[in-house]
Amino acid sequence: MKDMTTGLRERKRLATKHSIQEKALDLFDERGFAAVTIEEIAEAAEVSPSSVYRYFGTKEQLIVADDFADLSQEALDHILDPHDPLGTARRIVADYESTPAGVNAAEGAGKSPWRRVHYFFQEPTVRLAVYASLDEASSRIAASLLSRQGMSEAKARVAAHAFVFGYFAALEQWHVDGGKRPIVDYVDDGMAVLREIWTNPDR
Amino acid sequence: MKDMTTGLRERKRLATKHSIQEKALDLFDERGFAAVTIEEIAEAAEVSPSSVYRYFGTKEQLIVADDFADLSQEALDHILDPHDPLGTARRIVADYESTPAGVNAAEGAGKSPWRRVHYFFQEPTVRLAVYASLDEASSRIAASLLSRQGMSEAKARVAAHAFVFGYFAALEQWHVDGGKRPIVDYVDDGMAVLREIWTNPDR
DNA sequence: ATAATTCTGACAGTCACTGTCAATAATTTT
DNA sequence: AAAATTATTGACAGTGACTGTCAGAATTAT
Numbered sequence: 001m002k003d004m005t006t007g008l009r010e011r012k013r014l015a016t017k018h019s020i021q022e023k024a025l026d027l028f029d030e031r032g033f034a035a036v037t038i039e040e041i042a043e044a045a046e047v048s049p050s051s052v053y054r055y056f057g058t059k060e061q062l063i064v065a066d067d068f069a070d071l072s073q074e075a076l077d078h079i080l081d082p083h084d085p086l087g088t089a090r091r092i093v094a095d096y097e098s099t100p101a102g103v104n105a106a107e108g109a110g111k112s113p114w115r116r117v118h119y120f121f122q123e124p125t126v127r128l129a130v131y132a133s134l135d136e137a138s139s140r141i142a143a144s145l146l147s148r149q150g151m152s153e154a155k156a157r158v159a160a161h162a163f164v165f166g167y168f169a170a171l172e173q174w175h176v177d178g179g180k181r182p183i184v185d186y187v188d189d190g191m192a193v194l195r196e197i198w199t200n201p202d203r
Numbered sequence: 204m205k206d207m208t209t210g211l212r213e214r215k216r217l218a219t220k221h222s223i224q225e226k227a228l229d230l231f232d233e234r235g236f237a238a239v240t241i242e243e244i245a246e247a248a249e250v251s252p253s254s255v256y257r258y259f260g261t262k263e264q265l266i267v268a269d270d271f272a273d274l275s276q277e278a279l280d281h282i283l284d285p286h287d288p289l290g291t292a293r294r295i296v297a298d299y300e301s302t303p304a305g306v307n308a309a310e311g312a313g314k315s316p317w318r319r320v321h322y323f324f325q326e327p328t329v330r331l332a333v334y335a336s337l338d339e340a341s342s343r344i345a346a347s348l349l350s351r352q353g354m355s356e357a358k359a360r361v362a363a364h365a366f367v368f369g370y371f372a373a374l375e376q377w378h379v380d381g382g383k384r385p386i387v388d389y390v391d392d393g394m395a396v397l398r399e400i401w402t403n404p405d406r
Numbered sequence: 407a408t409a410a411t412t413c414t415g416a417c418a419g420t421c422a423c424t425g426t427c428a429a430t431a432a433t434t435t436t
Numbered sequence: 437a438a439a440a441t442t443a444t445t446g447a448c449a450g451t452g453a454c455t456g457t458c459a460g461a462a463t464t465a466t
Contacts, residue, residue, distance in 0.1 A: 160372070
């Protein structure tokens with residue numbers, strides 16, 4: 001068995017995936033999410049429609065990709081502080097803002113890492129895809145909360161959902177506000193309401 | 204202008220809608236949600252596929268219908284206690300359990316009002332449709348919270364999302380547990396974690 | 407070089423969903 | 437009661453996301 005992470009095949013794979021997503025975002029920016037078909041994206045990226053589906057599964061995933069899902073369980077455990085949801089949220093923002101890999105980096109200037117986020121709030125189907133992604137993140141957080149805190153399964157589930165979807169709500173406030181102030185400000189403000197949720201198992 | 208709520212036309216409308224949903228649920232129970240097509244539902248209900256779409260819009264809405272959305276803003280304000288999310292959640296459960304209208308009532312015994320809820324957790328697409336519905340409920344709750352409490356818009360949004368999706372998480376715990384204990388137990392347990400969220404604007 | 411494995415594009419098909427239109431049924435007006 | 441108005445219906449044609457299959461091409465292992 002060989003390396004599997006540096007081979008030509010793997011490099012091509014990543015390059016292709018990156019290229020597809022980039023071309024797709026360009027088209028979306030030009031003509032709007034709904035008005036672009038998978039076939040057109042495939043043509044622009046010089047691959048077959050089959051490949052687009054192979055790489056992304058759904059049209060929405062071209063935007064949502066793996067903002068949360070690609071966090072490994074270990075990385076999650078590292079970022080997660082069961083006593084401080086607000087700090088955890090800040091860390092997630094910071095983490096995302098400095099992400100060196102993915103579609104956001106690797107391209108020149110001018111394109112904010114938050115470019116894709118706009119679609120979260122503009123396209124209802126994309127929003128739902130994000131919710132599906134938040135859902136997955138939540139169950140991993142709940143598992144972590146359950147094993148590290150003494151809370152019941154019900155409490156762990158509720159706390160995780162409250163945190164993850166609350167975080168999204170804070171993001172939305174940023175978006176509604178036109179993105180004037182930095183995101184972390186809105187997270188600080190909004191998530192303060194959850195401050196003590198994770199702390200004490202029985203209150 | 205006439206009554207508009209008792210006319211023959213309106214009665215037929217409701218009867219048809221009810222019938223479609225009932226037949227659809229029967230088919231889903233028999234063969235599973237994904238395996239049933241709209242065309243088959245239309246045939247079973249003796250209407251055209253067009254009518255199914257006219258009444259429900261999407262396949263998922265045949266199950267989700269209007270569990271939350273049909274609460275008027277006034278009814279919501281009545282049920283909502285900005286100082287007590289747990290009590291509010293209990294009231295929503297009680298309200299739903301005693302619902303006299305809709306698909307749940309109006310048919311004989313044997314069918315629990317929670318029959319449709321199972322699909323929330325079994326069919327991913329239905330779950331997402333529920334999330335869309337929760338989303339709408341959340342924005343109305345946030346509006347109410349914003350006007351009645353002194354919190355910032357960000358806090359109101361986060362609190363509403365945390366409440367609504369937390370409530371769903373509690374429901375899921377009930378479902379995962381096989382529905383042994385009554386739902387209100389799981390709500391009591393899980394939602395306790397949110398107890399003081401709505402109360403104080405700046406903590 | 408050859409064999410095994412993986413990736414790709416082509417193709418055919420399903421089904422949710424949209425929009426339009428003429429026929430029909432209910433309601434209002436005369 | 438008939439006519440005019442309005443709402444509801446089914447038929448129809450279409451779009452596009454998504455699935456499954458399969459043979460050929462590219463990469464990797466022997």
